[in-house]
Amino acid sequence: QMQLVQSGAEVKKTGSSVKISCKASGYSLTYRYLHWVRQAPGQTLEWMGWITPFNGNTYYAQKLQDRLTITRDRSMRAAYMELSSLRSEDTAIYYCASSYSSSSGWFDPWGQGTLVTVSS
């Protein structure tokens, strides 16, 4: 059974950075896309970016591209999302999710989510 397991909750100061991990269980991410999606409290879902673990190619949402870095490890069983220059509005649950490709872009499975709280 394919599963994505994320690292635990984080509390960060304004202006700092956060790095969250997403590990695949039961399968390899090699030939799938790994996306990051966030959800601010009471809000809808916001797609952030993707990585192709096979070659490390990335693509980021325009509004985040100056602060977002998505990476993967060489085993292609884990991916990471780092967001810098944190602001209070970055407080959200961050999810990783997988798709078959960029065009077959429905997300399944999803990680369990990681709460990031940003405060001064």
Place this chain on the structure above:
Amino acid sequence: EIVLTQSPGTLSLSPGERATLSCRASQSLSSNYLAWYQQKPGQAPRLLIYDASTRATGIPDRFSGIGSGTDFTLTITRLEPDDFAVYYCQQYGNSLSYTFGQGTNLEIK
């Protein structure tokens, strides 16, 4: 960016009834690249439907999707207590930018 508008914002129904949720795109979606998700409090979204009408693995046939171009519908027949949740549509027609609707809250009447 493609904007998805879901209606209604809240839908109040009773178990056993039929739910009809709408999702309208600001521009036509190529190849009907639209998905539907169910999200319960404290949980990650769960994929229900992709490519507008294909049920994901394990999703009962009470859930069905239809639509093309800019107008899409998710129908849930014979509502069960476990179906009451928030439902989101998502477009992936532009593979360099994915967007979600604002959600429909399906609540028990």
